[in-house]
Amino acid sequence: MNTPRSLDPALLRHLVAAWLAEDVGRGDVTTNTVVPPGRAGRARLEAREPCIVAGIEAAATCFALVSYDALEFKGLVTDGAEVEAGDVLARIEGGLAPILTAERTALNVLGRLSGVATLTKSYVRAVEGTEARILDTRKTTPGLRLLQKYAVAVGGGNNHRFGLDDGVLIKDNHVAAAGGVSEAVRAALGNAPLGLKIEVEVTTPGELDEALSAGAHAILLDNMSPEMVAQAVIKADGRVVLEVSGGINLETIRSYAVTGVDFISVGALTHSSPTIDLALEIEE
């Protein structure tokens, strides 16, 4: 099973510092002029709709970086927890002013990452009992790729490439430029760094044959029907990893999953996941 590692704390601090700068700018004028200095506060962070939680550490980092005063952040759940509307995810205690200043940034990131994990989980459940695993894509929000891919893993999905440098995926335009599937695969096998697999996208049975004999490590079956995928699975016979993609949704995914394919990639995990509704309530 896929157990995602925590996000790198140094990365989180770097990102959160930039996001706080984006929101706070030269200072939280409202809080600074209205809330009495030194006033203590206690807050709870709660869900307003059911979700799979992802990003608790990111939210904690918002409260940690907003102030040099000690804010105590106590997570009551960890990433991957399935919660209901009204469930309390964390409690924060310390200066009221910094709690209010960090609120929006924390909710913005936690809501988005939990949205990715929640949508991923629904796809994972849709293929339960089959061999197929859910895979993300590079259709992520600019600046948030590592976090969104982490949230995919939290939701039970698997990660495809993180960028153009940690995997070779030869698409139709590459094939055309190289002069054919075989030529493209062989060029990649000869020149890519040793640690990278060579995956190639095919759209016809003929291309599939070519990819298999050229020695590709993985093959992406693009926009094929479940029937075509099933035949490809038989033909590949376990020699390569098979991935399917192309407009597959919650209604159609199971028909692909039962074919025995290894991976189904779903762009929607990161380009169309909802933002989960969360709230920070000051308790006194």
Add this chain to the structure above:
Amino acid sequence: MNTPRSLDPALLRHLVAAWLAEDVGRGDVTTNTVVPPGRAGRARLEAREPCIVAGIEAAATCFALVSYDALEFKGLVTDGAEVEAGDVLARIEGGLAPILTAERTALNVLGRLSGVATLTKSYVRAVEGTEARILDTRKTTPGLRLLQKYAVAVGGGNNHRFGLDDGVLIKDNHVAAAGGVSEAVRAALGNAPLGLKIEVEVTTPGELDEALSAGAHAILLDNMSPEMVAQAVIKADGRVVLEVSGGINLETIRSYAVTGVDFISVGALTHSSPTIDLALEIEE
């Protein structure tokens, strides 16, 4: 009418450089090992669904920064254009390799900003013929606030605060900390920088009265029914700016707009806008 300025080119270059680094990492291995060096290419960027376009300059910057080879980017529409599925938004010409390397980053940003503009436009149309103007919130994607707020303006919406430092918005927690609406408003009037308006959130007619007599410049009517809003408009009598918020959607917004309120803020513009489906087609 609200005519949004172009995004600051220096800001775009800064952001796009970071996004390209996120996607390209140590190099586009596939393109570098498969596409013959020096191969020329021509591509068209097209919409696969109807939308209001936003982010043409951001996309252009992706192709400009990916390479020191000259890529020619020719936008065929400008931001704000309303296009149909199949419409060509831009043509790119130059090295095939850099075109392929920049493709995903360009589509990711253009798809998201066009989604914001498209959703905003549907809200703007829902209140057409009334005095009400559509307003965004701070419920934006971390790292993308300026771009998303730009896209709101492209879609015909108005911008609320860009951060905690360019406007005072006193919410319930601030009121509680200050000891009442009057106390909070007066504290802000005395201490905030001269250029900032003082806005206060109220939830009852009593609080509205207090806000008016304390001298607030703007009042946010939170979670009120259209009837309560209508009475507030009468009571305020043009002395202050009135904004309404709280779970207002495309079905309910017109009932608020006809009350004569000045602004209706909609978090969904930036937290739940779709990603528009776009494609880059290599022409050869």
Add this chain to the structure above:
Amino acid sequence: MNTPRSLDPALLRHLVAAWLAEDVGRGDVTTNTVVPPGRAGRARLEAREPCIVAGIEAAATCFALVSYDALEFKGLVTDGAEVEAGDVLARIEGGLAPILTAERTALNVLGRLSGVATLTKSYVRAVEGTEARILDTRKTTPGLRLLQKYAVAVGGGNNHRFGLDDGVLIKDNHVAAAGGVSEAVRAALGNAPLGLKIEVEVTTPGELDEALSAGAHAILLDNMSPEMVAQAVIKADGRVVLEVSGGINLETIRSYAVTGVDFISVGALTHSSPTIDLALEIEE
């Protein structure tokens, strides 16, 4: 009364790190070659002339960042204190070498901020007993704006805009470009973010009338005589904030303050404040 918040510690650390880099470069060669490693030191930071202290935290940050050895910085006064020549502001204890390395950077920033606070206080005292409040401008030293504006607040002054984005101030060139005071004010009212006030500069009674009827939130009376200002106060009748500016100095300021105007802005607070003479004395 205006109680300035502490400067953001993260901002201070960022600035001080850059200033130490500017002064220390590749290393304090003198101290490193002459002072025996490990030698302990104690120092006192004292004023050599009367002043209002501003920047104690900035000075403390210089000693905190210069070394990973524990330097103990003990502030004996806080910002806003009025001190005499010879008064001790702080004591520092720890390694002699890092104390000597940080000395000049700490004195440079503390001397300049205390100069701003001291000059501001003299203006504030000059208008004591009137309604007028002292306001700063954007005529600050490049790179030091937030700190200088903080020092203005420490000296009892109020802050005008921190930049071009947190307030609208329409000047003569803007008016000319827009085609008149009314046109300019209306354009700003329609397009500026909701949180910003619209202020317009006027130089004649006719422009003042225009500004009032166009709905400006604040009006800057530029280069007017005290008599003209007094008439403007009567005409405005509390409907808008009134600010005066234009070569007002310690001799002339009171004649403006007694007119009932709200704010008097003084560029000299930040462009011509003295550097306070301070010294660091090693005690053994």
Add this chain to the structure above:
Amino acid sequence: MNTPRSLDPALLRHLVAAWLAEDVGRGDVTTNTVVPPGRAGRARLEAREPCIVAGIEAAATCFALVSYDALEFKGLVTDGAEVEAGDVLARIEGGLAPILTAERTALNVLGRLSGVATLTKSYVRAVEGTEARILDTRKTTPGLRLLQKYAVAVGGGNNHRFGLDDGVLIKDNHVAAAGGVSEAVRAALGNAPLGLKIEVEVTTPGELDEALSAGAHAILLDNMSPEMVAQAVIKADGRVVLEVSGGINLETIRSYAVTGVDFISVGALTHSSPTIDLALEIEE
């Protein structure tokens, strides 16, 4: 004679970008909402008081970086020029909006650097006809050291150390820590990088003797009377460079200059120089 080199353009661009960010923030709201897009403008930058100009390239960089539109900046004088009130220093032509946005940043830097050059020139003139040269110190404004030292050179002064790493200056605290002038000088001679001179501060004739026999390359005579300095000059007899410092001002400097000393350092050049009054006038 000391002919200062131009400031490094890359440094200027780095600094000016930060200063523009400080002033412009998320955008010049006034200009963006009031000035019609595309409006052309012409402006002249002029002095409002006599001064030695320094910083023309820095001002030019402000107008160059504020916009990707072509602003044409034409300097009519070069750094070092002596101008009168009303003299035009430069003309700027291009988009009216970017001209207005860059105005304040350009004036702030040019006014401060010209102030340093102007004060330096008055000291240089005060010692004319003697062998003494005017020297700056490290009492500079945090963040502006290179620019202020450049302005000193423009005004005809010489530069002392730029930081703690490009010169050894042993002060009283270093002497105390090392156990004496001889011990300190010898430690520095043995361990400092080869390219650096060893200078030591002395306050008595005995220390002067010690410094001379220990082999110091330069000696700083601190807080001595002109008579003591004259005797030191005789004793040193050209073997080392002699510098004097300590509260020397325009009234007293000549009495030191005639002693035959090599350098007189003046902290006021950078810690108490005025800001020159400048203006940007839009011409149509």
Add this chain to the structure above:
Amino acid sequence: MNTPRSLDPALLRHLVAAWLAEDVGRGDVTTNTVVPPGRAGRARLEAREPCIVAGIEAAATCFALVSYDALEFKGLVTDGAEVEAGDVLARIEGGLAPILTAERTALNVLGRLSGVATLTKSYVRAVEGTEARILDTRKTTPGLRLLQKYAVAVGGGNNHRFGLDDGVLIKDNHVAAAGGVSEAVRAALGNAPLGLKIEVEVTTPGELDEALSAGAHAILLDNMSPEMVAQAVIKADGRVVLEVSGGINLETIRSYAVTGVDFISVGALTHSSPTIDLALEIEE
């Protein structure tokens, strides 16, 4: 054949800017005080010993970034060229001062990269006529990995992983932690991003069997004799990629190459390559 792509120009500019800052600091005092401003210069960059050239673009970037004056850099050879002592690699023309300022930085980088390419070529030649390809390692100089790996490719070598994220290489410590070769390989197969190959280090025939049946994509034979490697090649029978490593040098490498192994990795390529002796000669 392995045709290395040019280094990313944006990366080169970033690195070279940092290196110039490291060497030039606050300014090239010698050149600035001794060379007359505006003096033109012409120089040739030549080899003082035979080598394979690598880094011409890096050298060109040093001369491009040192100045805003136009320096014309004309490369006479391209990376990969085999040159003799006395051969001219490039000519530079423009201001004499910037040419002298950039000289050392350009020679430092070009000398080191050419050293890597030259050493790599000698290993490549030692295995000529066999199937074995030469592979680099992560034993690179901190900060120079991408450039050194580029130089390896210029010399005809192949690249292994660029970092810990673009390839899985399970070493003995990982095996021990996972509880065995099979356990480690299976964990990696289940959890690593789809694009990465799984390689495992083995030191005995038993571990080799385990790695083969667990489904590893590549196997590193560590510190084995040529005889053991030959047997491993027979056993693997083309099913996986085989790499050998461990103290292999120019004397012993051919005995490994003839076994039919796919790759031989050599740490010395980047940790013990010489610096090629180069010179910049001013021609007038």
Add this chain to the structure above:
Amino acid sequence: MNTPRSLDPALLRHLVAAWLAEDVGRGDVTTNTVVPPGRAGRARLEAREPCIVAGIEAAATCFALVSYDALEFKGLVTDGAEVEAGDVLARIEGGLAPILTAERTALNVLGRLSGVATLTKSYVRAVEGTEARILDTRKTTPGLRLLQKYAVAVGGGNNHRFGLDDGVLIKDNHVAAAGGVSEAVRAALGNAPLGLKIEVEVTTPGELDEALSAGAHAILLDNMSPEMVAQAVIKADGRVVLEVSGGINLETIRSYAVTGVDFISVGALTHSSPTIDLALEIEE
């Protein structure tokens, strides 16, 4: 004796963070997928060949920055220690995963710095008993200058300039541009910052005379025979610092050292030092 100061911890943290980013990229996939989370580990860092150790703090910083888990690093030797093959330099204890992730970066830097110190020491020993001191040059690895010069000091060598701004060294091209040795030296004496020595390179006895009478502080005798150097020492008679350079190696250096020259500079210290073989052994 030359006692090098510790490297600035802030500099180390900055460099190490960049090096870890270079090696770790988006994450250590092998460790993260194979090593069970939370597994504890103990490791020893040992030498595999005799060396002078340099860079223990740099290695410690690698283990400190790789993780927010507490890794305990216990150095068993300090920089400058002379160790044998098999000697343990440090022990590390904490999470097994971060230990493995940091391993290569730590070994890479420690191996290179120890190589510089070791080579320097062999040169220092070769001149033992003479007055000559060993000096480094600017022929350093781009990005590592401060660390390499620190390692030179650890090995008992002295440092020449750290860059072009902390010393004046007039070479043949400068002399040619200035019109002669005297002209060049005088230009530098008049314009260089006060803290810098003026050194000039000479290749003939005539140039030596010129340099002496022009008042240079130091003279570099380039490519002279030991006999010529001996005569130069007699002629200079202690009035200036004398340095020799030019292809001097371990065989020839003593013949120069016995002439009485002050310094011998050796480019090989930093451009041709070996990488010391080190290993990290997991103990359980």
